[in-house]
Amino acid sequence: MVRLRWPQGVRCARCGRARVVKLARPWRWQCKQCNKHGYRFSPLVGTVFENTTYPLTIWFKVIYLLCQSKKGIRALQGQRRMGSGSSRTAGSMCHRIRAALQPTARPPLRGIVEVDET
Numbered sequence: 692m693v694r695l696r697w698p699q700g701v702r703c704a705r706c707g708r709a710r711v712v713k714l715a716r717p718w719r720w721q722c723k724q725c726n727k728h729g730y731r732f733s734p735l736v737g738t739v740f741e742n743t744t745y746p747l748t749i750w751f752k753v754i755y756l757l758c759q760s761k762k763g764i765r766a767l768q769g770q771r772r773m774g775s776g777s778s779r780t781a782g783s784m785c786h787r788i789r790a791a792l793q794p795t796a797r798p799p800l801r802g803i804v805e806v807d808e809t
């Protein structure tokens with residue numbers, strides 16, 4: 692996640708500055724330019740994974756299930772396949788993922804693009 696989000700090195704998730712300090716807690720950095728107490732952030736800030744207690748492996752599994760199914764999956768199916776959690780949590784995860792997958796104003800892909808049947 693860190694390498695994908697910041698290929699040129701970690702930058703502040705709020706101001707974008709590169710002068711950040713790695714904290715002792717894993718996957719946490721601090722930017723002292725944002726405010727006097729320092730802004731603490733992780734690679735999950737501003738993503739669909741922010742403020743959740745589920746591990747990323749569960750999120751990735753649900754994303755995979757949503758993307759590989761032609762009709763998508765319902766919340767209850769997601770809950771069953773996640774192996775834990777409530778149907779409400781599974782529904783919330785599916786909702787967040789679907790919202791993140793909505794088309795944006797990004798330009799279309801160019802060059803050689805490979806896709807599979809799904």
Ligand SMILES: [Zn+2]
Pocket residue numbers: 703704705706707708722723724725730
């Ligand atoms: Zn900052």
